[in-house]
Amino acid sequence: MQHLLIPMLTGTLVAATPLIYAAMGELVAERSGVLNLGVEGMMLIGAVTAFATAFAGYPAFVAAAAGAAAGAASSLMFGVLAVGLAANQYAAGLALTIVGSGLSGFIGHRFDSSTVTSITRIHVPVLADLPFIGPVVFNQDPMVYLALALTAAVWWFLFRTKAGLVVRIIGESPQSALAIGYPVIRIRYLTTMFGGGMAGLGGAYLSLAYTPLWVEDMTAGRGWIALALVVFAAWRPWRLVMGAWLFGGMSVLQLFVQGFGLKVPSEMLSSLPYVATIAVLVAISRNPRVLRQNAPLSLAQPFLPDR
Amino acid sequence: MRIVLEPRAAPRRLMRVAAPLIALLATVLASVPILLALGLNPLSTLKIFFVEPLNSPNGLSEWLLKASPLVLIALGLAVGFRANVWNIGAEGMFTVGAICAGWLALHFGAGGHAWLLPAMMLAGALGGMAWAAIPAFLRTCANTSEILVSLMLNYVAALILSYLVNGPMQDPEGLNYPQTSVFAPSAMFAPLIAGLRINVSIWVTLGAVFAAWLFLERSFVGFQMSVSGAAPGAARYAGFRQGRMIWLSLLISGAAAGVAGMMEAAGPLGQLTPVISPGYGFAAIIVAFVGRLSPLGILFGGLLLSLLYLGGEAVQMSLNVPASLARSFQGMLLFFLLAADVLIWHRVRLKRA
Numbered sequence: 001m002q003h004l005l006i007p008m009l010t011g012t013l014v015a016a017t018p019l020i021y022a023a024m025g026e027l028v029a030e031r032s033g034v035l036n037l038g039v040e041g042m043m044l045i046g047a048v049t050a051f052a053t054a055f056a057g058y059p060a061f062v063a064a065a066a067g068a069a070a071g072a073a074s075s076l077m078f079g080v081l082a083v084g085l086a087a088n089q090y091a092a093g094l095a096l097t098i099v100g101s102g103l104s105g106f107i108g109h110r111f112d113s114s115t116v117t118s119i120t121r122i123h124v125p126v127l128a129d130l131p132f133i134g135p136v137v138f139n140q141d142p143m144v145y146l147a148l149a150l151t152a153a154v155w156w157f158l159f160r161t162k163a164g165l166v167v168r169i170i171g172e173s174p175q176s177a178l179a180i181g182y183p184v185i186r187i188r189y190l191t192t193m194f195g196g197g198m199a200g201l202g203g204a205y206l207s208l209a210y211t212p213l214w215v216e217d218m219t220a221g222r223g224w225i226a227l228a229l230v231v232f233a234a235w236r237p238w239r240l241v242m243g244a245w246l247f248g249g250m251s252v253l254q255l256f257v258q259g260f261g262l263k264v265p266s267e268m269l270s271s272l273p274y275v276a277t278i279a280v281l282v283a284i285s286r287n288p289r290v291l292r293q294n295a296p297l298s299l300a301q302p303f304l305p306d307r
Numbered sequence: 308m309r310i311v312l313e314p315r316a317a318p319r320r321l322m323r324v325a326a327p328l329i330a331l332l333a334t335v336l337a338s339v340p341i342l343l344a345l346g347l348n349p350l351s352t353l354k355i356f357f358v359e360p361l362n363s364p365n366g367l368s369e370w371l372l373k374a375s376p377l378v379l380i381a382l383g384l385a386v387g388f389r390a391n392v393w394n395i396g397a398e399g400m401f402t403v404g405a406i407c408a409g410w411l412a413l414h415f416g417a418g419g420h421a422w423l424l425p426a427m428m429l430a431g432a433l434g435g436m437a438w439a440a441i442p443a444f445l446r447t448c449a450n451t452s453e454i455l456v457s458l459m460l461n462y463v464a465a466l467i468l469s470y471l472v473n474g475p476m477q478d479p480e481g482l483n484y485p486q487t488s489v490f491a492p493s494a495m496f497a498p499l500i501a502g503l504r505i506n507v508s509i510w511v512t513l514g515a516v517f518a519a520w521l522f523l524e525r526s527f528v529g530f531q532m533s534v535s536g537a538a539p540g541a542a543r544y545a546g547f548r549q550g551r552m553i554w555l556s557l558l559i560s561g562a563a564a565g566v567a568g569m570m571e572a573a574g575p576l577g578q579l580t581p582v583i584s585p586g587y588g589f590a591a592i593i594v595a596f597v598g599r600l601s602p603l604g605i606l607f608g609g610l611l612l613s614l615l616y617l618g619g620e621a622v623q624m625s626l627n628v629p630a631s632l633a634r635s636f637q638g639m640l641l642f643f644l645l646a647a648d649v650l651i652w653h654r655v656r657l658k659r660a
Contacts (some may be wrong), residue, residue, distance in 0.1 A: 099638030
């Protein structure tokens with residue numbers, strides 16, 4: 001059993017990582033009242049940029065940074081519309097997803113099915129040699145650890161700093177925040193760009209480490225699953241990590257079920273993450289109190305100062 | 308000095324119609340640097356993109372053939388968008404509609420029955436509605452976001468189709484290709500003009516445009532839906548039941564997308580293949596917005612987006628530019644349209660700080 005459990009748990013942490021990045025960025029944006037449905041598109045832009053950078057021979061960390069920068073830049077397209085011009089956030093996000101999917105396919109066309117060398121893993125001395133825990137926890141690539149470090153940073157920022165409090169106030173009532181004198185629009189631009197940068201990192205992880213190759217639309221709905229994860233997590237960073245592990249486990253399970261000798265159509269297994277997303281959304285939404293207590297009050301509502 | 312947007316009381320009607328044209332112009336202008344970066348002559352490329360596809364009878368036939376499902380799906384979506392119900396799962400409803408209709412076609416096609424096509428259309432509508440009922444039920448009974456549920460179901464529908472054409476519905480004599488047998492002639496739409504792919508199903512789409520106009524502009528329920536989208540508070544006060552609006556929006560858009568899927572299967576495809584929609588479900592969202600959520604506008608929006616598809620194929624064939632360029636243009640069109648709309652509803656003022 002143990003010889004299966006170790007690769008399963010290792011794979012779970014890896015599969016959860018792009019979701020943690022993308023969802024954590026969206027969590028911060030949503031905490032400030034901005035709902036960006038463009039996560040899928042930003043992930044794709046991040047993925048293709050990171051891949052192109054690595055393909056050109058730059059080291060992986062440069063490629064990941066390029067992916068994050070491209071994600072943040074693409075989020076500005078949504079930001080100008082939805083934050084600056086107070087357009088409908090749903091429609092603006094959808095536009096970003098469509099552009100991102102088209103543009104990444106267009107840019108990535110010449111890399112179709114090319115590969116890059118995967119990010120090397122860190123072998124933590126001594127600890128990695130521990131039985132069981134060692135290979136699962138202490139022998140992963142650096143971006144797995146960075147995701148958790150960023151989670152801690154986001155938690156600390158949102159709940160332990162004044163700036164984080166301001167972000168949350170803006171998410172509850174931009175009118176009040178503006179009346180107190182906070183630059184609501186500027187901060188919403190920043191949270192949107194943070195969301196874009198993180199989605200770009202998530203995409204970069206997909207094309208650099210998870211499957212180090214470029215395939216058109218390779219995110220396969222992970223951006224949307226990330227959006228669902230934010231709701232599932234009730235806008236709380238550590239709950240989000242749990243949710244991402246749950247989903248990571250689900251997508252790894254489908255690879256192993258056939259190894260157990262179960263005769264199930266592969267399509268049924270592939271649909272597991274999507275069905276599970278619906279299931280957890282229902283489970284969390286059925287109790288309206290959880291959502292009402294946690295959902296930012298101004299989420300997805302267009303806001304124009306000086307009304 | 309800073310820039311301030313001031314809401315206008317009511318935009319001029321002309322501007323509402325002009326916004327899509329402004330957006331199209333902006334999209335074309337934005338494409339110029341992209342084309343230059345690719346080393347292409349913008350003028351001749353744009354000519355291949357927008358003019359060449361319509362240069363032949365066959366091109367015109369393909370234009371209408373692609374516009375038809377886009378218009379039909381967008382009509383259904385517009386009903387929901389008016390009521391602020393965000394169905395982005397038309398792709399899945401399209402697929403399920405095609406599967407249901409395809410099942411009938413494969414089982415009863417040999418009989419040559421006259422009732423087969425109408426029955427397939429009904430099956431397509433019911434299939435799309437059944438798929439749409441899932442987000443409707445979860446939204447009304449469990450308060451679950453219809454956006455995320457309907458989107459997730461796109462992937463599930465695509466996987467179901469993939470399973471069926473690789474297994475139970477696979478053509479037994481098809482050399483193991485993942486596709487069904489070709490439908491019998493009684494299960495396919497007759498061509499409108501001999502030798503071209505355009506078929507009689509476009510009359511269904513035109514009929515739907517009229518029906519949608521009656522429903523949206525002339526019926527009380529259609530009015531109720533617009534009100535509950537534009538002013539939810541007023542709608543609640545007037546006693547309009549929100550749950551009913553959600554069910555109606557999703558079922559109507561599901562039926563429309565399902566019939567569109569059926570028409571694709573029984574028209575240009577003539578069988579089921581692993582992928583039956585080249586992103587119609589998403590493109591139709593843009594069609595609905597370009598059409599200002601009004602049936603007649605959607606007709607023009609569908610023709611425009613259809614042209615973008617054909618243009619994408621044309622530059623791919625003659626200039627070897629990937630077709631995903633067309634998808635970027637689609638998204639940019641929506642982007643510029645939303646921006647133009649803001650500027651129509653607001654006055655831009657410079658204000659002293």
